[in-house]
Amino acid sequence: MSLLCAVRAALRVYVVGAALLLVQLVYRLRGALPEPVFPPQPDRVAIVTGGTDGIGYSTSKHLARLGMHVILVGNNEGKSQEVVKKLQEETLNDKVEFLFCNLASLRSIRQCVRKFKARKLPLHVLVNNAGVMMVPHRTTADGFEEHFGINYLGHFLLTNLLLDTLRDSGSASRNTRVVTVSSATHYVGELNMDDLQSSCAYSPHGAYAQSKLALVFFTYQLQHLLTASGSHVTANAVDPGVVNTGLYRHVFWGTRLVKKLLGWLLFKTPDEGARTSIYAAVAPELEGVGGRYLYNEKETRSLEITYDEALQRELWVRSCEMTGIRDVFQDGIVR
DSSP states (O other): OHHHHHHHHHHHHHHHHHHHHHHHHHHHHHOOOOOOOOOOOTTOEEEEETTTSHHHHHHHHHHHHTTOEEEEEESOHHHHHHHHHHHHHHHTOOOEEEEEOOTTOHHHHHHHHHHHHHTTOOOOEEEEOOOOOSOOSOBOTTSOBHIIIIIIIIHHHHHHHHHHHHHHHOOSSSOEEEEEEOOGGGGGOOOOTTOTTOOSSOOHHHHHHHHHHHHHHHHHHHHHHHHHTTOSEEEEEEEOOSBOSGGGGGSOHHHHHHHHHHHHHHSBOHHHHTHHHHHHHHOGGGTTOOSEEEETTEEOOOOGGGGOHHHHHHHHHHHHHHHTOOOTTGGGOOO
């Protein structure tokens, strides 16, 4: 039965991936869309998780070009100085730096937040971008299944610990923003509240899809609670599309072959994949707008079950328990 479930999960993920590639091909045949122009963002601070590679690197680069103080958060300390120097040179912005954080460790996340808060900096944009994709069954330092632990729980804790800074940095005229990178894979995900760790029948495809689905639930519940508490913070989820990055090393060999041969045509570049994240982070038309699922810089309907507020709340409460934090929105008040 577990093998059958794993095969079904894989087929669903690949069907969605194939459909998305066809959509991207149509866009390419129509011609490249002009790169949007956004207003400068001086005196604003952004944190980008996974900012040293792929979509995260491209997101960081474009935010730095807009004049933001960009903090790359990640666990690749070895290449961090090289990446920071490269970004500073490419963007002519010396306000780019690296802050170590291992999203697979709740302790590391707490240490990272303490170091950031010790700087007494404001925080205007948080981009929850880092993640793993379709890895073999592994667990984090705290015993969580890796997709769920890194992609979802790590960002859940990081965001909650930074909420007070985000709230204090926002205003009625200019909200701060939380941008969370999900995936079209969420459309075939199943949120199993009785087995969030995928321990009964592990499938890398199913676990990845569930983690990306959980991020959409998280975004909607976060926005609901932010609105209820009167906070000047917005939260949106983004779908980058199928992007040519290093995340594909664990996928089916056939997919890797297609990527190698036709990636230039079918797959987005990291810069193209980062566009919607950047749009969600700085676009003037999204000022004060949250609780959206965005694809190709447009609002899109997510999986229907993600709008179930009772399930959103149940996952939120369970996540607070897993990460060992008090619900910061208890009684409708941000603490």
